[in-house]
Amino acid sequence: MTNSDSGGSRRETPLEGATAEFIAERDGNYAQNLEYVLEKWTDWCADQDVRTLDDVTPLTMRHYASSLKRRSKTADGDGISASTARTYYNYVSALLTWAVEVEYLPENPAEKRKAKKPLPTARTNSGEQQFWQPEQRHAIINYVDERAREAIDERGTDAFEAIRNRTLITVLAYTGVRGSEVLADYRDERRNGLRWGDVDLENGVITVLGKSQNPNEEVGLTGQTIEPLQRLQTLLDSPANSWPVFPSRHPPSLYENIRAAGHDVPDGDPWEFMLENGIEPPSMSTSGARTVLKRLSSEAPIPDLDTENGEYLTLHGARRGVGEALFREHGAQRAQRTLRHADPKTTSQMYSHIEASELGEANTAVFDDESDSH
Known part of the structure; x- marks a missing residue:
């Protein structure tokens, strides 16, 4: 790319090259997470005929936000969570922010209000989310x-x-x-x-x-x-x-594996047929x-x-029920280690309702003692 100060024309930067450069500057789990999400995003962009950074517009990001919303969880729990959808969007936004920093783009299209508007709203009250009591x-x-x-x-x-x-x-x-x-x-x-x-x-x-x-x-x-x-x-x-x-033991899945192993579909029980013939089940x-x-x-x-x-x-x-029990009995650190949260803030936010409740109980005792002294 030619810098805008040089007087030359800008050449467009391919998405794949930009994401590779961006990820290479990161390390650890964050880099692995970025690589996974951005690879999926660039594939999605290719389907939209968006192949360079200059092709990414606020409308592109609005369509991506809408696609994340469609993937977000329904009432029966299918799909990704609203917070995960927002995390995926933020990873892409981080790439585009970096592109502005290195002068590949003049501004970040992902940060426009109209681009982010379709994103699903994440629940913030930790006590409202289901956990196995x-x-x-x-x-x-x-x-x-x-x-x-x-x-x-x-x-x-x-x-x-x-x-x-x-x-x-x-x-x-x-x-x-x-x-x-x-x-x-x-x-x-x-x-x-x-x-x-x-x-x-x-x-x-x-x-x-x-x-x-x-x-x-x-x-x-x-x-x-x-x-x-x-x-x-x-x-x-x-x-x-x-x-x-x-x-x-879903029959269509069993039949598919039986055929993939080179066998004809049996007349009898497909599960027994797989076990008898050493065919790996799905x-x-x-x-x-x-x-x-x-x-x-x-x-x-x-x-x-x-x-x-x-x-x-x-x-x-x-999973949340396990964390709930450990948080109450052994504190945030044990819950974080067991649930393998990379950031302690995730554990704290997930069980903030417990901390608030325990603080309320402790503070009650303080003010009870105060009233007793008068």
């Missing part, structure tokens, strides 16, 4: 435990689905892991579900692709999760470490897990859950 956690765990025992008594080795569900619910309820870290997310081909090769039961650790894009992020397993995982591992008896820990998806949670929430006696109006225990509610 202790009574709800105990109720759902007791329910899936009972269903697993009954299935074993009635069907023996054919009790797989009940045992898988018990294991999944237990891992979600006690580790604080994100659903997309242990289940397949078909919006991101790298998130194909937790594999047995990533499970270390001896040391009580699973290795996941974290939100930071670190593929080797370790999550500690609590004692409550070990036995269910051992039982599931024994029952599945997978021939390879590449098999998913939480397989799907991983349960986040969408499939939400379906399971909706069903279990309606079946189990879960307190303080308005199932008649469609309320159910959500994937992220499990």
